[in-house]
Amino acid sequence: MEQISKDFSELSTQLTGMALDLEEEMRQSKEDKLDLSPQTCRRDSVLSGKEEEDVTMDAWRMHQKHVFVLSEAGKPVYSRYGSEEALSSTMGVMMALVSFLEAEKNAIRSIHADGYKVVFVRRSPLVLVAVARTQQSEQEIAHELLYIYYQILSLLTWTQLNHIFQQKQNYDLRRLLAGSERITDNLLDLMARDPSFLMGAVRCLPMAAGVRDAVSASLQQARAKSLVFSILLSRNQLVSLVRKKDQFLHPIDLHLLFNLISSSSSFREGEAWTPICLPKFNSSGFFHAHISYLEQETDLCLLLVSTDREDFFTVSDCKRRFQERLRKRGVYHALQEALRTPFYSISQVGIPDLRHFIYKSKSSGLFTSPEIEAPYVSEEEKERLLGLYQYLHSRAHNSSHPLKNIYFTGPNENLLAWVTSAFELYVCYSPLGTKAGAISTVNKLMKWIRKEEDRLFILTPQTY
Amino acid sequence: MEFLPLKIADRKDMAQRKMWKEMTVTSDGHHLNPTYVYKVVLLGSMAVGKSSLAFRYVKNSFRETMPTVGCSFFKQMIRLETANIMFEIWDTAGQEKYHSVCHLYYRGARAALLVYDISRKETFNRAKLWLRELEKDFLHDEIMIILVGNKTDLVTEREVTSEEGKEFARSKGLLHAETSAKSNHQVTDVFMAIAQKLLQQEQQKETMPVQSQSWKKSHVDLRAPNSNQIKKCCKS
Ligand SMILES: Nc1nc2c(ncn2[C@@H]2O[C@H](COP(=O)(O)OP(=O)(O)OP(=O)(O)O)[C@@H](O)[C@H]2O)c(=O)[nH]1
Ligand SMILES: [Mg+2]
Numbered sequence: 090m091e092q093i094s095k096d097f098s099e100l101s102t103q104l105t106g107m108a109l110d111l112e113e114e115m116r117q118s119k120e121d122k123l124d125l126s127p128q129t130c131r132r133d134s135v136l137s138g139k140e141e142e143d144v145t146m147d148a149w150r151m152h153q154k155h156v157f158v159l160s161e162a163g164k165p166v167y168s169r170y171g172s173e174e175a176l177s178s179t180m181g182v183m184m185a186l187v188s189f190l191e192a193e194k195n196a197i198r199s200i201h202a203d204g205y206k207v208v209f210v211r212r213s214p215l216v217l218v219a220v221a222r223t224q225q226s227e228q229e230i231a232h233e234l235l236y237i238y239y240q241i242l243s244l245l246t247w248t249q250l251n252h253i254f255q256q257k258q259n260y261d262l263r264r265l266l267a268g269s270e271r272i273t274d275n276l277l278d279l280m281a282r283d284p285s286f287l288m289g290a291v292r293c294l295p296m297a298a299g300v301r302d303a304v305s306a307s308l309q310q311a312r313a314k315s316l317v318f319s320i321l322l323s324r325n326q327l328v329s330l331v332r333k334k335d336q337f338l339h340p341i342d343l344h345l346l347f348n349l350i351s352s353s354s355s356f357r358e359g360e361a362w363t364p365i366c367l368p369k370f371n372s373s374g375f376f377h378a379h380i381s382y383l384e385q386e387t388d389l390c391l392l393l394v395s396t397d398r399e400d401f402f403t404v405s406d407c408k409r410r411f412q413e414r415l416r417k418r419g420v421y422h423a424l425q426e427a428l429r430t431p432f433y434s435i436s437q438v439g440i441p442d443l444r445h446f447i448y449k450s451k452s453s454g455l456f457t458s459p460e461i462e463a464p465y466v467s468e469e470e471k472e473r474l475l476g477l478y479q480y481l482h483s484r485a486h487n488s489s490h491p492l493k494n495i496y497f498t499g500p501n502e503n504l505l506a507w508v509t510s511a512f513e514l515y516v517c518y519s520p521l522g523t524k525a526g527a528i529s530t531v532n533k534l535m536k537w538i539r540k541e542e543d544r545l546f547i548l549t550p551q552t553y
Numbered sequence: 554m555e556f557l558p559l560k561i562a563d564r565k566d567m568a569q570r571k572m573w574k575e576m577t578v579t580s581d582g583h584h585l586n587p588t589y590v591y592k593v594v595l596l597g598s599m600a601v602g603k604s605s606l607a608f609r610y611v612k613n614s615f616r617e618t619m620p621t622v623g624c625s626f627f628k629q630m631i632r633l634e635t636a637n638i639m640f641e642i643w644d645t646a647g648q649e650k651y652h653s654v655c656h657l658y659y660r661g662a663r664a665a666l667l668v669y670d671i672s673r674k675e676t677f678n679r680a681k682l683w684l685r686e687l688e689k690d691f692l693h694d695e696i697m698i699i700l701v702g703n704k705t706d707l708v709t710e711r712e713v714t715s716e717e718g719k720e721f722a723r724s725k726g727l728l729h730a731e732t733s734a735k736s737n738h739q740v741t742d743v744f745m746a747i748a749q750k751l752l753q754q755e756q757q758k759e760t761m762p763v764q765s766q767s768w769k770k771s772h773v774d775l776r777a778p779n780s781n782q783i784k785k786c787c788k789s
Contacts, residue, residue, distance in 0.1 A: 265649055267649060267650075268647070268648035269650070271620075355620065358608055359607070359625040360625065360626040362623055363622045365623075378623075401626070
C-alpha cells in the first residue's frame with residue numbers, strides 16, 4: 090500500500106499548482122469565528138425580518154443556500170434568488186452587521202443558529218454572504234464564496250474592480266455585471282453537485298492513453314506565439330491541456346473556465362473571442378479566449394487562451410490546424426467513441442460492497458470518480474452523497490484537528506477517507522460491510538486505479 | 554474599463570484585411586469571379602437580437618439565445634453573378650463590461666448593423682450613443698451604417714415607430730431597416746443590400762481609382778493575383 094501511494098505521488102501529471110493557498114486563506118479566516126449561542130441568535134431575526142418578508146414567499150426561504158454579494162458601501166451586487174433590488178434592504182442590514190463587528194475589531198466570519206449558518210467573506214471592496222441550511226462546514230461555505238469572488242474577478246479583474254470603487258465608493262456594480270448573472274448562478278448550481286470544487290481538482294474524460302496523447306500532440310502542434318493554454322474539454326471533463334512552459338493553470342481558474350463554457354449555449358454558434366481574467370494566474374489583466382465547439386452536436390469544446398487580443402485570426406487558425414492534425418492522425422473517431430462513455434461504472438472495479446469513490450492525485454490537481462449509481466439515483470440522494478463527502482472532507486481538513494484516516498458508519502452507508510501527502514481517497518460502501526473489510530478492499534481499489542491510471546488521468550502533459 | 558493598448562503593427566494588418574480581394578483561379582489558370590472579404594459588425598444594446606439576426610442569416614433559423622460573451626465570429630459566403638462575397642460577421646456583446654473592447658471588434662469594418670429593439674425605446678436612444686462612438690472611429694464614407702429596428706413581430710409592444718427610425722436614420726445619413734429575426738422578416742435582405750452596396754463601391758473604385766483614396770487610415774490595396782495570398786493574410 091505504501092508503495093502504491095508513493096507511486097502515485099510520482100505521477101508526473103504536473104498540470105497545475107495546488108490549491109494550497111486557498112486552503113491557507115481558509116485557515117486564516119477560521120480564527121475569527123463567532124459561535125453565537127441560542128440567546129444571541131436574536132440577531133438572526135434581524136436577517137429574516139420584515140424587509141425580507143416583502144420579497145419572500147415560503148419558497149424563497151426554503152432554499153438550501155442563499156448567496157449575496159454586496160459592496161462595502163452596502164449596495165447589492167448579486168443575489169442568488171430574488172432580485173437584488175428587492176433584497177437591498179436585507180443587504181444593508183448585513184452590511185451594518187459586518188461594519189458593526191469590524192468596528193469592534195472582531196471581524197465577523199460566521200453566525201451559527203438553529204438549522205443554518207451565516208458565513209461572511211470579506212474581500213475588499215466586496216462582501217460575500219451565504220445563508221446556508223446545508224450540512225457544510227463554515228470553511229466549505231467560505232470556500233464557495235471565494236469561488237464567487239473569483240468568478241467576479243474573472244469578468245472584471247481585481248485591478249479594475251478596485252479602481253472602480255476607489256473612484257466611486259457607492260458605485261452600482263450590477264451595471265457591469267449585467268448579463269453575467271447566469272454564470273454565477275451556474276457556478277453555484279455546479280458547486281452543489283460536482284465534487285470538482287470540493288476536491289479543488291479537475292476530472293478527466295476517460296480515454297485510451299494513445300488517443301489522448303495523439304490529441305495532446307495535435308494541440309501542441311497547433312500552437313501560436315501568443316497562446317498560453319490550449320484546452321480541450323467535454324462537459325466539464327478535461328480531455329487535454331497543453332500549456333506554455335513554466336506556466337501553470339490553477340484548478341480554480343480552470344473551474345471558472347469550465348463554468349463559463351457550461352453556463353452559456355452561446356458558444357455553440359460561431360467562434361467566441363472574449364476578454365477573460367484568470368484571477369489565480371494574474372488578477373490584474375485580461376487574456377483573450379477563443380472558444381468554439383469542434384463540431385455541431387458534439388460536446389467537444391476547444392478553448393485557446395491568448396495573451397494578445399489582436400490575435401483572433403492567428404488563434405482561429407490554430408483551431409483549424411488542430412482539427413486537421415486530428416484527422417491526419419485518425420483519432421477523430423476514437424475521440425467520438427470516448428465521448429460516448431464519459432463515465433465508468435463502479436462494477437468495473439470488482440469489489441462487491443463498494444458503491445462509489447473519489448480519488449484525487451494531489452500533484453496533478455486531477456481526480457477520478459465513477460458514475461454515481463443506485464441507490465443514489467434521485468437528485469436528493471446524489472446531493473446527500475456529495476454532502477457525506479463534504480462532511481468527510483471537512484473532518485479530514487479541519488484546521489485544528491486534521492485527520493488522515495476516517496471511518497464513518499451511517500445508517501445507509503459506510504464511508505472511509507484517507508488523506509496522504511500524495512493523494513486523497515474517499516470511499517463509499519454499502520452499510521453491510523465492516524471496517525476491517527473496507528480497509529482490506531482499499532488496497533484492491535488502489536491497485537485498480539493504478540492499473541487504469543493512464544486512462545483516467547493525463548500522465549504525460551504537454552507544453553508548447 | 555480599459556483593456557491593453559493596441560499594437561500598431563497589427564493595426565496595419567487589420568487595415569489591409571478590410572480591402573482584401575481574392576481571385577479564384579481554376580486549374581487551367583482562368584480567373585473566376587473575384588471574392589471580396591468584408592467585415593461586418595453588429596452593435597447595439599443587450600438583448601436587442603444581434604445574435605438572433607446573425608443566427609437567422611447564417612443558419613436560417615431562430616432559437617432562444619443567451620447573452621453573447623465578448624464577441625462571436627461567423628463567416629458567410631455569398632455568390633453573386635459577378636463576384637463572391639465573404640462576410641466576416643462580428644456579433645458583439647451588448648453588455649456594458651465589454652464596451653471598451655468593442656472598438657477592437659469593429660475596427661476595419663466595412664458595414665455596421667446598429668441594432669435596436671422596436672419594443673424598447675431605450676435601446677433606440679442607446680443606438681444614438683453607439684452611433685457617436687462609431688463616428689469617432691470612422692469617417693462618414695468609410696463605413697456603411699444600417700440602423701436596424703428588430704423584433705417587428707412584437708406589433709402590440711412597439712415603442713419606436715417606423716417613422717421615428719427612418720427619420721433619425723435620414724438625419725444622420727444612415728440606411729434604415731426593420732427586421733424580425735424570429736419571423737424571418739427582412740433579415741437576408743439587409744445583408745444582401747450591404748453586399749450589393751459594397752460591391753457597387755468596389756466597382757466605382759475600379760473605374761475611378763483616385764476616389765478610393767478617401768480612406769482615413771492608410772491602407773495598401775492588395776489585389777491578390779491568386780488565392781494563396783489571402784490565406785497568408787488570414788494567418789498573419
Ligand atoms: N420576438 C422576438 N424576439 C427576438 C427577436 N430577436 C431576438 N429575440 C429575442 O430577444 C432576446 C435577445 O436576443 P439575442 O439575439 O441574444 O440578443 P443580443 O442583442 O445578441 O444580446 P447580447 O448578446 O446580450 O448583446 C432573446 O430572448 C431572443 O429570443 C425577434 O425578432 N423577435
Ligand atoms: Mg448576442
